[in-house]
Amino acid sequence: MTAKFLLTRLGQMVLTLLGVTFLTFSLTFLAPGDPVDAILETGDTIVSQETIDRTRHELGLDLPFHEQYIRWLNGVLHGDMGKSYSAKIPVADKLAQALPGTLALAGTALVMMLIISVPCGILAAVYRNRWPDYLIRGITFLGVSMPSFWVGLLLLFVFGLKLGLFPIAGGEVTPDRMVLPALTIAILLSSKYTRQVRTAILEELGQDYVVGARARGLSMQRILWRHVLPNACLPLITLFGLAVGWLLGGVAVIEIVFSWPGMGRLAVRAIEMRDYPLLEGFVLWIAVLYMLVNFIVDISYAYLDPRLKKGAKV
Numbered sequence: 321m322t323a324k325f326l327l328t329r330l331g332q333m334v335l336t337l338l339g340v341t342f343l344t345f346s347l348t349f350l351a352p353g354d355p356v357d358a359i360l361e362t363g364d365t366i367v368s369q370e371t372i373d374r375t376r377h378e379l380g381l382d383l384p385f386h387e388q389y390i391r392w393l394n395g396v397l398h399g400d401m402g403k404s405y406s407a408k409i410p411v412a413d414k415l416a417q418a419l420p421g422t423l424a425l426a427g428t429a430l431v432m433m434l435i436i437s438v439p440c441g442i443l444a445a446v447y448r449n450r451w452p453d454y455l456i457r458g459i460t461f462l463g464v465s466m467p468s469f470w471v472g473l474l475l476l477f478v479f480g481l482k483l484g485l486f487p488i489a490g491g492e493v494t495p496d497r498m499v500l501p502a503l504t505i506a507i508l509l510s511s512k513y514t515r516q517v518r519t520a521i522l523e524e525l526g527q528d529y530v531v532g533a534r535a536r537g538l539s540m541q542r543i544l545w546r547h548v549l550p551n552a553c554l555p556l557i558t559l560f561g562l563a564v565g566w567l568l569g570g571v572a573v574i575e576i577v578f579s580w581p582g583m584g585r586l587a588v589r590a591i592e593m594r595d596y597p598l599l600e601g602f603v604l605w606i607a608v609l610y611m612l613v614n615f616i617v618d619i620s621y622a623y624l625d626p627r628l629k630k631g632a633k634v
């Protein structure tokens with residue numbers, strides 16, 4: 321790991337972020353409809369043209385595209401992403417309100433996913449082409465084939481409506497309301513992650529060092545835990561990082577099914593209300609999040625893989 325590598329990656333992140341801001345702002349600028357209509361929507365009350373023009377001027381929506389973009393980007397650089405059209409509060413505050421729910425749901429789902437996928441992936445690899453492997457692969461095949469909303473509705477119907485073990489309505493971030501949405505996400509992610517763990521373990525079990533260790537009399541259990549698993553974790557770091565980014569960005573379908581107050585549900589609401597500042601702030605959050613996750617993954621690779629350490633010193 322060198323300073324040049326870090327500076328290069330940071331420079332790439334800045335350029336990518338600028339590109340994302342420009343593309344996002346361009347798409348919202350070209351989107352059909354007038355956000356002023358959504359801002360001034362008052363049912364059957366007729367709004368005068370003077371009020372519409374004054375609101376458009378106050379929001380800077382009558383400025384040319386480049387002036388609007390520079391004005392918005394300058395505000396972002398100073399920590400001001402604008403004010404939400406629908407909520408009438410700063411975008412940063414609105415995102416901060418939805419963030420705790422997303423963090424709680426993502427953290428719980430990731431823990432569940434690891435508890436399910438890692439042991440199942442190891443078991444399927446160790447018992448390759450035997451009944452545990454066939455059973456696990458069959459279950460994971462069903463898992464990746466089922467739509468997320470269907471799994472969520474099924475869990476709600478069985479454990480919420482029929483058995484009454486968990487609440488099926490409400491908008492609070494509470495442990496009992498978190499179980500079903502987190503379990504839904506964990507089932508979907510585990511179905512993919514278990515197969516990846518199995519593949520990574522099998523690749524390592526076929527390496528020459530495993531054959532040599534067995535020839536020296538080492539037990540398979542020791543080889544698996546001391547050598548195979550650490551090496552197999554390297555390719556899984558990227559997948560885990562992508563899962564983290566995906567979850568922290570909000571899982572819109574799951575959040576809507578379970579009425580969970582998170583980032584994904586907030587983004588859908590922003591689209592429905594044509595709340596462009598809130599939508600731009602959400603996309604900016606997603607972009608920064610994914611770049612940070614990828615940056616952390618790159619650093620983790622450099623520290624965990626001896627080959628990359630050696631290459632960084634050369």
